[in-house]
Amino acid sequence: MRSIPALDNRLRIRGLEVLYGGAAAVDGIDIDAVPGEIVAIVGESGAGKSSVGAALLDLVDPPGEWRASEMTLDGVPIDYKRTHVRGRDISVIFQDPQTALNPLFTVESQLVHMVRHHLGLSQAEAKRRAVEMLDEVGIADPETRVRAYPHQFSGGMRQRVVIALALACRPRLVIADEPTSALDVSVRAQILELIRSICRDRGMACLLITHDMGAVAAISDRAVVMRHGKAVETAPTGQLLAAPTAPYSRTLIAAVPPVDRKIDRFALPDTGAVVSDPSLERWLRANETDAAAVPLAVTGLGKTFGARGFLKRGTPVHALKDVSFEIGRGEIFGLVGESGSGKSTLAQIAAGLLKPDQGEVRLLGKPFSAATPDRALRRYRDGMQMVFQDPFSSLNRRMSVLDTIMEPMHGVPRAEALRLVPALLERVGLPPDVMTRKPHAFSGGQRQRIAIARALAGRPSLLICDEPTSALDVSIQAQILNLLKDLRDDLGLSMLFITHDLPVVRQMCDRVGVLHRGSLVELGATEAVFESPRADYTRALLSYLPHLPELQPAS
Amino acid sequence: MLPFLIRRLGQAFLVVLTVGLLSFLMFRFVGDPVVSMSREDATVAEREALRESLGLNDPVPVQFATFIGRAVQGDFGISYRNQRPVSDLIAERLPATLELVFAATVLALAIGIPLGVVTALRPRGALSNIVQGVSLVGVSTPTFVTGIMLILLFAVTLRWLPSFGRGETVDLGWWSTGFLSASGWRAIFLPALTLALFQMTLIMRLVRAEMIEILQSDYIRFARARGLPDRSIHYRLALKNALMPVLTITGMQIGGLIAFAIVTESVFQWPGMGLLFIQAVQFVDVPVMAAYLMFVGLVFVALNAAVDVTYALVDPRLRVRG
């Protein structure tokens, strides 16, 4: 790690505050960056990290306001009243390439507009610069592509265009606000590498605002950990990841699932022992079905979308092609793939929500195929429950927690349900007195616990988890993952665990299947797959993942 | 692009056919054409002869085919009330209505778009508040009340402008226009303003809503973060995006204006198709009603198609496939 002499500072911020009404979103933060350095501002949602970026661009939305006791760029105080500060001196890379580009203008016209305004280039020079920029961010055939519209680029390429726009005037500081959160893992690695190399080559300082510890590990030199608007720790990245000093940094880093080793449970501060009521355990286990039946067996499953109907010409999409696997009793089976790999389609089919075109699913011995009549579906779904990705859409906002959890309890007298629901809530780590409240009173993590309690109330043998933690902050994810593991151990649940997140798979699953464009390219025991992947695709996926140093025990 | 056009053409054809069927059903089954068309003292034999000559004894599908076939040639039968060919009546009234609609559209766009932009850029300004207040009263006031109040003020009290008719028209052979005489201009002002007011509010609110939404979009925030000046963000970037839906709505609303002209024409005794239609409804003059319906249906389909094609030409997302 390099030392940072104060005189060389490109960016120096002291006592930055961002206020919304009376509340401070950012509460006195100091940040330094030298040329070529990438400083990560890392934190969970609500930490105030995005407000830091907004303040640096003087784009805090009213009625919010910001102030700082000192804010200099190369030793000169930043004066936002001067016209060319934003865009020429300080620029920004936005998060979502799908929405960051104006759809009605060509890439060339957006680039030319930008450099002509800030640098006063002639039309011809500006056009040349536009092509150069596209070339620099790695877009092939820039002379032709420059005349394309944003929608003609794929997601990753579009993010490159966003970077080209941000850097077209060669700014001295760039703020990258979650630049890879909307991208797939393979594209993510490339974009991060691009940012890294441009900063090095140009000596440009970069503030990387992110919640992703992987991105921090991959490219940042130093990191500022934020919580509740304050910087709890600022340290060189390697040092922070291996030996964080602040308790919050330690919790945060301990909650990040590592890709290169398996840990039993995430080391979290004690959130209160889970209370297990023996009579609840008895009730949950009383539904034990035929012990010999395989929880889930999938054979030759195929599903095709599109290309049907009059005048609807589109290429058919093979969402699933000849997928087969089995889940054993008490096993957590992971199904992993990028977006569009067909993993969610498979979850829907296994849950009996979508009919397959080819092949068959057997849930506890009950078959489901294209030929299964709709009326047989209710019986098919018996013994299975599901936990969904988005805890905000998986609970009916007008129904109380009690009614929500009671819904899958068929034939349970109300008096008994009123005894079981509080016990279930305690089992998933929620206080039992929240029964009468509606979903809006809960945070995302709490809602996910309610959804798990509802799933348990159906006394399932098989639990399908469709990206159960990808909408959650990393520390909440760790809590939910620990809870799911406990439930498997205590109740002998079998699980189909669907995710895009390889490190999570390594921590959670006994066996894993890798889906790529609808086909199962790899299937095996988790440790074997991670240690010696057979498929090229799996190997490539694993290579994109940054390795975090092992967390040293607290001193 | 081609499948899109084929699908749009298919839809248009379907709408025209539906409207045609509706017109036909009305023509055939609302009242008895024979009773309406023969003299009071006609004998049973005379009526039967008329029935036969009108083809009313043929099977209904054959009658429908004949009806459509004639309509395609511009033959909509004879008006029960005026005893003249319906197509003549419409041709005579068409210029008055189209000129009124044209004037109203120009007025609505010329005032509505700037007001929408201004109120979006300064949502808390004094002008915004006034415009918002007036437009709320505007949408709550029926067209005919606006018209009556304008007449009361400008024609009855101040006596500045005429309250009815088209003024002096100049016959160009195939078209009679009021735009070539001073009295024509004076006569069209109040009706055009009355007809335009509602569209004006609509366009203003639409532009305002679109602008406000677009100004909060990611790509405008990104443009701002890149330090582009407000002037070019507002007028060069955002306005172009905001005007896309205005194109659609204006196109569709021109058809609406033709129909809304019914009320305006009625208030100002403007000798257009709307007045013809409302008299037809009052006297159950079915051939005129049916023809008017067909006409408005065709105008709608044509405008819709025009809007779609323009949209496809203007919006790169539709023009070029990525």
Next chain:
Amino acid sequence: MSGVASPSAPAGLMGQFLASPKAMISAAVALLLILSAGFAPLIAPHDPFALGTFNLMDSELPPVWAEGGDPRFLLGTDTQGRDVLSAILYGMRVSLIVGFAAVALSAGIGTLLGLLAGFRGGWLDAVLMRFADVILSFPTILIALLVSGIARGVLPDARQGDYAIYVLILAIAINEWTQYARTVRGQTMVEASLDYVKAARISGLANGRILGRHILPNVLSPVIVIATINLGLAVLAEATLSFLGVGMPVTQPSLGTLIRIGNENLFSGVWWVVVFPAATLVMLVLSVNLFGDWLRDALNPRLG
């Protein structure tokens, strides 16, 4: 663990109402007008239908504050000597009956069809929505006039006056159901795609129960908002049709009919016969619209 309160909790609706002068004033004015229309027989100073009590001596009297006004007739009299204020109260009653009935009919039919189309999908959805498209692509006024014209051709001449009110209600409702149907359909499709509906299905709930217990309560707030806004529109549509002479007959005048009658005498300077009914109409629609506007912002539903 701390709870997160949502800003638009339904319990806060009353609080929002009490905090908004716009909402309270518009609701008060609307309520006052609706009540005075409802109690017209009790509060109207004269009976506008008792032709025998009219005196031609009293005809064309200006409002009481103008020169020649008569204290018996607060807002003056018409050409027949009818009290304008009483005529307005009774006329508003007719306008509101048509408005409420049209809204109830269109909201009921539209919501039901929208739920079915959105939940079932398939051919039912396709047919209903194409039908709604055709209706929506024609201006309200044209369709209403056609319905009215057809009714005139089909119904016996002698009974037209009796049927006029039903024809009007139908003519208005036939336009407006589409808006409920489209919005409810869209919202139903959104709700049905949400994971809680999948969870309910996995838990073994039948379709009918899912519709009634989960989806219907979640699509009702846009229906309420549209109904409020459409009450204003329905009253306007009624007034327009009556003004054009194809709505309520002179024997049973609505506000629109009164304005039509008044308009015929506009040039003789009898302005009060047209201005007061018109002002009442605008006030009624404006207050309902303002309240609807506020309600839309307060409930903030997605409107299609």
